[in-house]
Amino acid sequence: MTTTNRELLIAQGVLDLADRPAGFDPLELLHDLTAQAVALLPVRSAGITVLEPDGNTVVYVTASDELCLALEEDQSELNEGPCLDSARAHRALPVLSLSEPPGSIRWPRFAPRARRAGITAVAAVNLHLPQLSLGALNLLMAEQPYLGGQDLRLAQTLADAAGTALAFRQQLADKDQVLEQLQTALDSRLVIEQAKGVLSARLSVDMDDAFQRLRAYARSRQQKLTDLSARVTRGDVPADLLTPVR
């Protein structure tokens, strides 16, 4: 089987979307997704809409060009349109003509505007992480033939490739947060051990006693043990922490 130029471009496009360096810019990735869609599919423009966590508000993230951006803004203004529906629906939107029902009926105000801009049909595929639907890759068409079933599957594959990169980034961010907490916990531990030493020397008690006192003092005043310990190690020991045993 020989490889066509188009197949090569598709393979490269998928790799470009899935394989991103650590700390990449997600906005740039999504913009590249729209660019790949326009380059590889018979569509005039492509845009990304994302559903906010409230489950209803749809935000426009990026678009392949000004035309798509303007139409996305129109939908926001009219509060109707395929890019809103696709982001809310969490699933693919089949190709719908804007010149005839059901497209022209479903979006009575948006459809004429889109047609005036030269867009005659729309479709969308889902953009998602493994456990989470993010929104949609919207595809705007200006002429026939419109996207076929295989084209839509390719569009979904491109969106999935970008979703993979986003999922990896999310995973890394989650772990990064865990690590930060762990490293902060270690700093806390060091300062608590040091504060035990300070109290142990000042009160001539052993480390366990020193720790109990620190903890009791922090609890009774609803202070964080770490904050109290940091204060103690700076030599700023609260006077009533130094009074002999209760």
Next chain:
Amino acid sequence: MVRGEFTDLLDSLHRAAGTGSDLSAAPADEAARLLRLDALTLALRSRRGALELLWADPADPFGPELEDMQYTLGEGPTLDAARTRRTVIETDLGAAPGSRWPLFAPAACRTPARAVIAVPLLLGAATAGVLTGYRTAPGPFPERQYQDFARFARVALELLLHTPTHALADGTQGPDLHRAAVHQAAGMLTAQLDVSIDEALVRLRAHAWRHDLPLLHVARAIVSRRLRLSPDR
């Protein structure tokens, strides 16, 4: 034989990590043996950049000692791996160039260790800590041994990330902080000598170095009031 055992260990640790286990699920002595090493230690890097030994075989005769040596002297493979974010290897501590670790290399040679490998535990742009292996025989680390070490480092990082943070912070449970006594002693010194914590840690390390004593030995002597450092240097 060892190969299959090592793969089994990795598999079981991946499963343990998958269910949220921390480093206590990993037997340091067995891991060292299967990696053909004689000591294995893992240090966590604090947000302020301090490296604290968190995991080792309690019966390890020289791994923790070598880590404490680096902490005392302020140089060595573990510190280099954290600083450069790259793997650090010395195949013969007895023949290392004098400029590499002028204090650590000769000190290390008074222990049985002759070769060392230190791998930074990287998470994106962050450095979580360092996994360090020591071997009593000098010589290179063959490619396979190096690859196995790197694979073990990856699962160790997963386990490390499951360390219970509250338990680590207040020390009531969770992993043993190997150098706890050092920080307690530093706290005592701040009160006794009227110096800052950082200054107290410097005094402590200097005393251990000058008297050629293990740092923990000095720290425990201070904590148990068998030793009192004088105010002047």
